[in-house]
Amino acid sequence: MTQDATGDAHAPRDPDAPVFDGPPLSLEEELAAARAEPEPGPDIATVNESLADGVNRCPRCGSTDVRLRGTTGMLICLFCRHEWQEARVEEELGLGEGIDDLRGTVIAGGAQDIAANTADVITLKCGGCGAEVVIDTAHAMNARCHWCRHTLNVNQQLPNGAVPDAVLPFHLTHDEAVEKIREFASKRRLFAHPRFKSEFVPENVLGVYLPYLVIDANAHARYDGVGEVQTRRWTEKSGDDTVTYYAADVFRVDRSVDFTVDDLTVEGSADRASMDGSTTNNIVNTILPFDTKNAVKWNASYLVGFTSEKRDRDVSDLGPVLEDQLLSIGRSQVEQSLAEFDRGVRWEREQLDVGGSRWVSMYLPVWLYSYYQEDTGMLHYIAVNARTGETMGSVPVSQWRLVLAALTVGTFLEGIAGALLVAWS
Amino acid sequence: MSALLDAVVLDVVVMASSDGPPVWLLAAGPAGAVATYWSLYRYYRNTDKSHAYERDTLIEAQPVQGGREKIDHISKTRKSGIDGKNSGNHRTRVQRVR
Numbered sequence: 001m002t003q004d005a006t007g008d009a010h011a012p013r014d015p016d017a018p019v020f021d022g023p024p025l026s027l028e029e030e031l032a033a034a035r036a037e038p039e040p041g042p043d044i045a046t047v048n049e050s051l052a053d054g055v056n057r058c059p060r061c062g063s064t065d066v067r068l069r070g071t072t073g074m075l076i077c078l079f080c081r082h083e084w085q086e087a088r089v090e091e092e093l094g095l096g097e098g099i100d101d102l103r104g105t106v107i108a109g110g111a112q113d114i115a116a117n118t119a120d121v122i123t124l125k126c127g128g129c130g131a132e133v134v135i136d137t138a139h140a141m142n143a144r145c146h147w148c149r150h151t152l153n154v155n156q157q158l159p160n161g162a163v164p165d166a167v168l169p170f171h172l173t174h175d176e177a178v179e180k181i182r183e184f185a186s187k188r189r190l191f192a193h194p195r196f197k198s199e200f201v202p203e204n205v206l207g208v209y210l211p212y213l214v215i216d217a218n219a220h221a222r223y224d225g226v227g228e229v230q231t232r233r234w235t236e237k238s239g240d241d242t243v244t245y246y247a248a249d250v251f252r253v254d255r256s257v258d259f260t261v262d263d264l265t266v267e268g269s270a271d272r273a274s275m276d277g278s279t280t281n282n283i284v285n286t287i288l289p290f291d292t293k294n295a296v297k298w299n300a301s302y303l304v305g306f307t308s309e310k311r312d313r314d315v316s317d318l319g320p321v322l323e324d325q326l327l328s329i330g331r332s333q334v335e336q337s338l339a340e341f342d343r344g345v346r347w348e349r350e351q352l353d354v355g356g357s358r359w360v361s362m363y364l365p366v367w368l369y370s371y372y373q374e375d376t377g378m379l380h381y382i383a384v385n386a387r388t389g390e391t392m393g394s395v396p397v398s399q400w401r402l403v404l405a406a407l408t409v410g411t412f413l414e415g416i417a418g419a420l421l422v423a424w425s
Numbered sequence: 426m427s428a429l430l431d432a433v434v435l436d437v438v439v440m441a442s443s444d445g446p447p448v449w450l451l452a453a454g455p456a457g458a459v460a461t462y463w464s465l466y467r468y469y470r471n472t473d474k475s476h477a478y479e480r481d482t483l484i485e486a487q488p489v490q491g492g493r494e495k496i497d498h499i500s501k502t503r504k505s506g507i508d509g510k511n512s513g514n515h516r517t518r519v520q521r522v523r
Binding site for chain 2: 192411
């Protein structure tokens with residue numbers, strides 16, 4: 001079994017023809033290349049060596065007809081019914097340990113920078129019959145050989161970031177996801193857009209593995225600001241009204257805290273990370289967190305029957321996102337120490353030192369129902385966390401019904417207010 | 426309809442110029458309408474939701490360090506809280522010291 005990464009999967013190529021790899025190098029360049037140190041490997045090696053040939057065989061009978069059994073979270077051979085699972089990366093790679101001692105940025109093999117020349121479309125040579133099968137890795141990590149029915153997987157974890165370190169298998173079944181989505185939408189029928197209601201088919205929900213980076217980190221955060229403590233409160237008469245006045249002491253306040261975070265999860269896809277009002281990506285963000293401690297070593301057989309999305313954000317892109325989230329976490333940690341400032345605290349400066357961080361890329365399972373609203377051009381999602389069952393969604397609304405409801409309530413309240421005023425006068 | 430509106434406006438003017446009941450009660454209608462619209466809109470669209478990573482992540486923190494120093498005294502103000510209070514808005518960034 002060989003894996004041939006090429007951008008043009010349709011152009012036939014003579015396998016015996018020499019590969020053109022650029023103009024010949026000068027003697028000095030050849031000698032420099034020969035003396036060069038080998039490129040450093042990833043900080044954490046996560047390659048699943050047992051899958052190096054790209055054909056995931058059942059360990060008992062050798063069949064490649066393998067897929068995830070959602071109810072058990074195990075892989076099952078559809079030929080001999082043998083069930084097994086890959087090892088949890090938490091123990092296998094020692095994740096979750098030594099977060100305090102992390103120094104610098106530690107990056108696992110699958111979280112390396114996405115290589116610029118990593119083509120989406122690759123050609124796999126079937127290990128069973130020799131046929132060439134094309135896979136678009138932007139959407140799938142496996143395909144079935146159309147000649148011999150072997151299942152071919154993208155297993156080769158080259159240090160180019162295209163294949164994640166770990167995968168968290170689907171736990172909720174399709175039927176359970178449909179039920180969750182139906183329940184979510186049924187609570188929001190009255191003011192839903194009539195076209196959404198007529199076209200709502202929750203059975204069309206798709207199981208998709210979305211790329212995330214899971215981060216352990218230790219950090220020191222410091223905040224400086226001003227706080228006020230009330231010393232007196234009194235009222236004074238001003239004409240017919242009474243006015244409340246306050247006196248307060250003003251303090252300069254500083255707080256600092258050292259903390260570790262375990263399995264902070266951020267989006268690995270730029271499309272999903274955009275949270276402005278023009279998308280409903282916040283819906284998918286809301287169903288976090290996942291039980292990432294249960295993620296297992298990469299095996300593309302977990303993806304059979306599901307679609308997947310490719311990671312396109314590197315660790316360097318996400319550094320500012322991590323710092324932003326760590327600053328927020330630090331702020332939430334120091335808040336409980338501010339009770340004495342009963343008039344509140346205004347933070348003015350903040351400082352963060354990230355002692356160390358460890359980055360692992362994972363595929364996390366989401367049941368995703370999407371609805372395109374034509375008149376606004378908005379894509380609405382209802383998403384179900386396929387591990388915890390947490391459901392969140394965006395249901396398009398009927399504006400005129402909302403306005404009618406608002407006017408009805410407003411008129412009713414205005415009537416009560418008018419009646420009170422008349423009775424008073 | 427316009428006659429009813431005129432009557433309401435006249436009532437407001439009369440009551441505002443007298444020592445009668447609080448006229449601000451009439452704001453209850455518009456305020457209720459706006460609140461109803463936004464609460465329903467947010468219930469359907471969930472535009473305000475996001476992952477609460479400050480709460481839902483495994484965090485181990487050492488004891489918080491820090492202190493305070495009195496720098497001023499406000500002897501009389503009508504404001505019930507500090508200006509620009511942001512200690513509860515964890516995601517609002519302030520000046521970053523490097």
